Amino acid sequence: MTEAVVGPVLIVGSGLLGASIGLALRRAGVTTYLEDTDAESVRIAVERGAGETGLAGDPRVVVVAVPPDVAGAVMADASRRFPSATITDVTSVKADPLASAAALGADMGRVVGGHPLAGREVSGPAGARADLFDDRVWVVAPLPGGDPERAADVVALARTCGGVPVVMSAADHDRAVAVTSHAPQVLSSLLAARLLEVDDEAVAVSGQGLRDMTRIADSDPVLWRAILAANAERVADVLTALAEDLQRVVADLRERGSGRDGTSATLEVLERGASGRQRIPGKHGTGATDFAVVSVMVADEPGQVASVLVAMGELGVNLEDIRIEHVLGRPSGLIDISVRPGAVGVLEAGLRERGFDVRS
Amino acid sequence: MTEAVVGPVLIVGSGLLGASIGLALRRAGVTTYLEDTDAESVRIAVERGAGETGLAGDPRVVVVAVPPDVAGAVMADASRRFPSATITDVTSVKADPLASAAALGADMGRVVGGHPLAGREVSGPAGARADLFDDRVWVVAPLPGGDPERAADVVALARTCGGVPVVMSAADHDRAVAVTSHAPQVLSSLLAARLLEVDDEAVAVSGQGLRDMTRIADSDPVLWRAILAANAERVADVLTALAEDLQRVVADLRERGSGRDGTSATLEVLERGASGRQRIPGKHGTGATDFAVVSVMVADEPGQVASVLVAMGELGVNLEDIRIEHVLGRPSGLIDISVRPGAVGVLEAGLRERGFDVRS
Incomplete structure (x- = not known):
């Protein structure tokens, strides 16, 4: 080569x-x-x-x-x-x-x-x-x-x-992106579209999960229509398999709603989802679950998140990922810091020593 | 009160x-x-x-x-x-x-x-x-x-x-969480379950979108079964509406796959999704699209992200959100910083002045 x-x-x-x-x-x-x-x-x-x-x-x-x-x-x-x-x-x-x-x-x-x-x-x-x-x-x-x-x-x-x-191969590529990119785009849009059917008060009762799940719904519809059209059959195959699972969950929940027991199909889908999630590679090809999360409450002022990360640098702990949880009302926020599991002890002790409000 | x-x-x-x-x-x-x-x-x-x-x-x-x-x-x-x-x-x-x-x-x-x-x-x-x-x-x-x-x-x-x-009201609450919490949980699991149907190579071709969309699939299946069962009818209603849209997209894509034109239903769902996404409140109740994103490439070493945020503090720019894009192979990473739109000019100029690799 x-x-x-x-x-x-x-x-x-x-x-x-x-x-x-x-x-x-x-x-x-x-x-x-x-x-x-x-x-x-x-x-x-x-x-x-x-x-x-x-x-x-x-x-x-x-x-x-x-x-x-x-x-x-x-x-x-x-x-x-x-x-x-x-x-x-x-x-x-x-x-x-x-x-x-x-x-x-x-x-x-x-x-x-x-x-x-x-x-x-x-x-x-x-x-x-x-x-x-x-x-x-x-x-x-x-x-x-x-x-x-x-x-x-x-x-x-x-x-x-x-x-x-x-x-x-081209076929393997198209099958892969149908699952990892095209179907997620459709699902995100389908979920976000539901928000047009509820009132403001309901939308206010939303957390990070909904935010994450609808982020890519914010993409260009015309561009995505062209992408989906060019991979139509493969995307349709993924969505069809998904729709079958979805119908089983709906039937299961309707049965439950009618008073009878039985949410085994729902449980099975939730379990398969948890297993599937484990397959996504993390940063640098490591497994998705290889990192531990340390949570710190910080004030919503310039430099607050920075001071936590500076302390991490002093402690020699590398940041693998960071999330800011968005809370309502008061100006403060919880940040979730992902680090290698072996670094958690050093990080928590070091941050607490420096006066940070460590939550985990 | x-x-x-x-x-x-x-x-x-x-x-x-x-x-x-x-x-x-x-x-x-x-x-x-x-x-x-x-x-x-x-x-x-x-x-x-x-x-x-x-x-x-x-x-x-x-x-x-x-x-x-x-x-x-x-x-x-x-x-x-x-x-x-x-x-x-x-x-x-x-x-x-x-x-x-x-x-x-x-x-x-x-x-x-x-x-x-x-x-x-x-x-x-x-x-x-x-x-x-x-x-x-x-x-x-x-x-x-x-x-x-x-x-x-x-x-x-x-x-x-x-x-x-x-x-x-209890009914309003249950309808709200069916859309904002329970249906997203099911969809995340349904999508993550698809990853069990592809090989490792395909999973490797995955980006941040899939990662975001499957994060909550990592939840406890037994707990979620109980939650979904207790709100079964309302969750089923949301999922039924979603399944109808999904069937329209699948039919649309199949028609396209058969050589005929017509992805108007798909386009319409993508457009409704983009509109729905706009309804999610951001931090402190502001709209989701109120922030501008500045991207910076940093080395994957302790303190690199911190130094960017320290510079933000010096520039008096508040961090609204931060995302680390996970890339494969080499030890480096792109971070996306969300700030108020009015702060973009100051931030980009200030970061560049300090030698940072600003991408937007």
């Missing part, structure tokens, strides 16, 4: 992702060229230092950084224009665009799917950043029977951009 | 909530007595300073702090034993236990439902804390036609314990 991608790299599509790839590659000394149907977008990306225009000859790699609904056509076009280049894309769904490229006559021996798991709230080249992909998973999806050297090019591209390449 | 509750207060059930109420009331100078069928539990609670045993005569208030399935019977019993006391409970469902108390002959003119929205991961009097209810909503649910003086007693009790009393 190559350590760094060999240029020149042509990036077709100079939006947020395309321009960021340009910046990341330039940071590593790779020569990049840019194209976009929008001349203004290219102008901004060039001005930002993401690459140049006027490529002559074949690039080593073409990165197609356009929306999923046109990615296949642009890959097929690139395949015709550049007969020796490796061609990849960056869309968040893989099978659909690749099938579309094949149907439109792309030389699929040179095409490798790609999906960097990175993004920003903003779009366009003005928001591009050289470090957008640093430490992010970058899925590389080679096609069955494809040239391993082409896959190696895309692995090198991902690594050169600062990403962590993870090789999997 | 009384400012502080008048004692003595008898707490029946000396577990986590009962003992914590004892500690909170004693903190405020109120005389408390404890009872429990478990002598060892009472002994620990008394030792912790939550109250005394050996009450003579009628208490002013009896707080029934036992599980939902026995709360009704214990309230009815308290009503017979103490003919002048105000009687309340602390269970997370209201209509069921109150109906059960009435059916068992409790003097309902003196009974007022209660639900402090507070808890800990641990149970039992050893984990009790005087400040468990500080700044937490404490729902007070008077019965139709009940004595307003009795409701005032429970409002005073909540306030004396440090809580924020919110008066609503």
Whole structure:
């Protein structure tokens, strides 16, 4: 496997992702060229230092950084224009665009799917950043029977951009994101939609759980409609399995409501959920339950949370995660600090010694 | 309305909530007595300073702090034993236990439902804390036609314990928590259960969204079965409405998968979700979208997050919320800092001046 991608790299599509790839590659000394149907977008990306225009000859790699609904056509076009280049894309769904490229006559021996798991709230080249992909998973999806050297090019591209390449098939990728990203998005929206059916008083009786569960419902509906449409069957499969469990819980609760006993299906779903949750990797690939939580009550004034973290630094305890619980009424707050279990004793004693209101 | 509750207060059930109420009331100078069928539990609670045993005569208030399935019977019993006391409970469902108390002959003119929205991961009097209810909503649910003086007693009790009393009917309470707490719990479990159906590689392609959406799936299945059973009909109503939306999305996606166009139902659900999310109050009752996010990349070493927050303190910018994005591979991390929108300019400039890697 190559350590760094060999240029020149042509990036077709100079939006947020395309321009960021340009910046990341330039940071590593790779020569990049840019194209976009929008001349203004290219102008901004060039001005930002993401690459140049006027490529002559074949690039080593073409990165197609356009929306999923046109990615296949642009890959097929690139395949015709550049007969020796490796061609990849960056869309968040893989099978659909690749099938579309094949149907439109792309030389699929040179095409490798790609999906960097990175993004920003903003779009366009003005928001591009050289470090957008640093430490992010970058899925590389080679096609069955494809040239391993082409896959190696895309692995090198991902690594050169600062990403962590993870090789999997397009189908495996799409099944994975259907569960880990697309179905959660739909569920979050479905739950948040219920809040339109209750009054203000009811919404006031809400805690951190509801807040966490509806955070991603705040995403762009039009963008998400396109993503879900491009992975429709796989998302529908996950949601169908989920709907079956949901129906069992509803039937179970209705039976209970009618006076009869029996919430065994509900219990079973809750138990499976607790088991499934254990599978999510924590920071740096450690298990989700590897950390212990220490709670501290702090005043809601500038510098209060900072002073706790400064004390942690003095104690040599690393912060794995932090949550601020939002409470109503009085200006104060409880913060939950996740640390390695072995550090709890030192941390609690050290914080108490410094006068902090440790709650656990 | 009384400012502080008048004692003595008898707490029946000396577990986590009962003992914590004892500690909170004693903190405020109120005389408390404890009872429990478990002598060892009472002994620990008394030792912790939550109250005394050996009450003579009628208490002013009896707080029934036992599980939902026995709360009704214990309230009815308290009503017979103490003919002048105000009687309340602390269970997370209201209509069921109150109906059960009435059916068992409790003097309902003196009974007022209660639900402090507070808890800990641990149970039992050893984990009790005087400040468990500080700044937490404490729902007070008077019965139709009940004595307003009795409701005032429970409002005073909540306030004396440090809580924020919110008066609503038992039915309104149960409908509210069905949406804001019980349905989210079921959905989180349903989603997390899907993770049992995919391989390790797929789970590795997961981000913060999935982590947030499955956090509460890590709760105690047996406890949650009991809570859901006690609010079965109302939770089933919410889940039924949600299942209808879900079926529409699935049908929509299947149609799309079959080659035809049309993801308008999906779009509509996503749009309703985004609207619903806007209804969740943020910290101190402000809207959820009132804060702006500034992202900073920090090294994964003790004190790195602290140094950012110290700089915020120096800049006089208050931290409204903080999130650490978990990335794979290399030891570094992106933190998202929520602040009031007016503070973004000062914060970004100040952090950059101090050499921080600001991303937004």
